[in-house]
Amino acid sequence: MGEGMGEFELIARYFTRPVRRAALGVGDDCALLLPAAGMQLAVSSDMLVAGRHFFADVAPHRLGHKALAVNLSDLAACGARPLAFTLALALPRIDEPWLEGFARGLLALADAHGCELVGGDTTQGPLNICITVFGEVPAGQALLRSNARPGDDIYVSGNLGDARLALLALQGQLALPAERLERARQRLEQPAPRLALGQALRGIASSAVDISDGLLGDLGHILQASGVGARIDTRSTMGLIAESAYETCATCAGSPLDPELIQQCTLAGGDDYELAFTAAPALRAAVAAAAQASATPVTRIGLVQARPGLRLVDAQGQPVRQRYASFDHFASPASAPS
Amino acid sequence: MGEGMGEFELIARYFTRPVRRAALGVGDDCALLLPAAGMQLAVSSDMLVAGRHFFADVAPHRLGHKALAVNLSDLAACGARPLAFTLALALPRIDEPWLEGFARGLLALADAHGCELVGGDTTQGPLNICITVFGEVPAGQALLRSNARPGDDIYVSGNLGDARLALLALQGQLALPAERLERARQRLEQPAPRLALGQALRGIASSAVDISDGLLGDLGHILQASGVGARIDTRSTMGLIAESAYETCATCAGSPLDPELIQQCTLAGGDDYELAFTAAPALRAAVAAAAQASATPVTRIGLVQARPGLRLVDAQGQPVRQRYASFDHFASPASAPS
Incomplete structure (x- = not known):
């Protein structure tokens, strides 16, 4: 299976569905989006690497879910409503059961949040998943990181x-x-x-x-x-x-x-x-x-x-001296052995 | 150099510049874009993998240029004007001269076309560059693939x-x-x-x-x-x-x-x-x-x-029998040895 399946057939089989909200979806040079009047477009990209962000043997439907979830989480933090996303996927080889599971998990979460797959790219290479997600938020109402005030x-x-x-x-x-x-x-x-x-x-x-x-x-x-x-x-x-x-x-x-x-x-x-x-x-x-x-x-x-x-x-209002190191994708241990 | 440089410092040093056209750029959960009234947003993603789309030893400023150029080319094919892009980058290690060159080539082309880097992601992993580019085109005027007519x-x-x-x-x-x-x-x-x-x-x-x-x-x-x-x-x-x-x-x-x-x-x-x-x-x-x-x-x-x-x-109007195979990222030889 999959021996003769090329890039375009792969996209067609697993990732192309009828366009709903986007003006133009998978299959042209670009996808076209038309945000509603008065709406800003919130955009975020996350890249997931095997061995770094997930175990290589994770169930593919779970990985499909997670790859989109971490991007949707960025929209959530901005107060944005999901609209659409693009998927760029590097795969070591075409593995149909894996792709079926990955697409199923990915699209189930996408459907649950009305977030449409509108384009992307597939290529041969070490497993890498890069999703860019688009949401809309009324202009000026996005939640930012920069407005916390003393006393909040x-x-x-x-x-x-x-x-x-x-x-x-x-x-x-x-x-x-x-x-x-x-x-x-x-x-x-x-x-x-x-x-x-x-x-x-x-x-x-x-x-x-x-x-x-x-x-x-x-x-x-x-x-x-x-x-x-x-x-x-x-x-x-x-x-x-x-x-x-x-x-x-x-x-x-x-x-x-x-x-x-x-x-x-x-x-x-x-x-x-x-x-x-x-x-x-x-x-x-x-x-x-x-x-x-x-x-x-x-x-x-x-x-x-x-x-x-x-x-x-602590409970007595005394300073806690213990330091808790945060996760950094270059400086500290990964969320999976790499 | 770079031993102690984490993900966030890396982003700040090489890829953060003052926001111009986008409402909010690198450094929040999302970037915010506000397309002008009557404009559709054209979106395209391309993923470049070392050994597949470029030689691993290519000059980094040329790679930075190419990574954005192939995405801008998709906007060109839609008749869209470039606005902004996100960059997701997996790097085997932090190599400052490489990053300096990559960012220089990338941002020079971005500046030449008024295309602003508004967000992205960096992580440790096999070298992989995923850019998603945004352009604007008057609603309904995008060049599509689907409207060629006999006689054209x-x-x-x-x-x-x-x-x-x-x-x-x-x-x-x-x-x-x-x-x-x-x-x-x-x-x-x-x-x-x-x-x-x-x-x-x-x-x-x-x-x-x-x-x-x-x-x-x-x-x-x-x-x-x-x-x-x-x-x-x-x-x-x-x-x-x-x-x-x-x-x-x-x-x-x-x-x-x-x-x-x-x-x-x-x-x-x-x-x-x-x-x-x-x-x-x-x-x-x-x-x-x-x-x-x-x-x-x-x-x-x-x-x-x-x-x-x-x-x-051919010149005599006779059919040419030779077949010319197209490039497919899974089915045929890569543009670089893999």
């Missing part, structure tokens, strides 16, 4: 740390019961972008970022872009790990629950694809309403301060 | 075949004097996208495509999308090769000039990044004016016909 509350959506726990388990550094591993692994391999929350936070959040490299690192981007600092309450961040993690660690041989590991996973685990955002204290009820409207739990974890830097404090 | 003339811009000659020489399959090699190599490594011609052809050309995989293959996309056929005059396509090719082949040991090689290079060489387009015979003067206004030579090479298929005819 700091929030995080959902749970953090499961993806890193799954990674540690898959790397053999942690023992997880099968059911718990599967739950954490879904967070690692099939993250759910927080699109509804992002759109609900327009006009409420003063800044937002999605958590791909770890809470502290990504929150740091907000602080840097806004020229502010922050105090984070580690009591509240301890609570961000999913309950499954506690059950999990209770079963770890000899160690009932290592708080340091939990903090490492929640504060700097990475691959969470939750949103971190800030909002004025006067808008606490509005934040709660946005969370409820989008069926997304949010947790208040700290305070924006004028003094630059990120300060962790 | 078929045209090609500039010269074809030099890039393939250079490739053959660099692969040691052809002997070229240094000066000739350099001229052909520039066509291979630093193609000039035909943006001015593409925009000048709006309202004149009935269809257009850029020639990346070879004239016959890419013209075939127009014929298929338009449900038509074509007759190509091989006398005229012989004339498409740059003069340097004749000088070149005159020096080839033992073989003064191989017409079959010339035809192979012009008809199916690939990597030309010229435009092939169709226009009604009544518009020949308008095509000539567009060519002159954009300072781009064009050559009329054939005729669109109702009968499907692509027919080559």
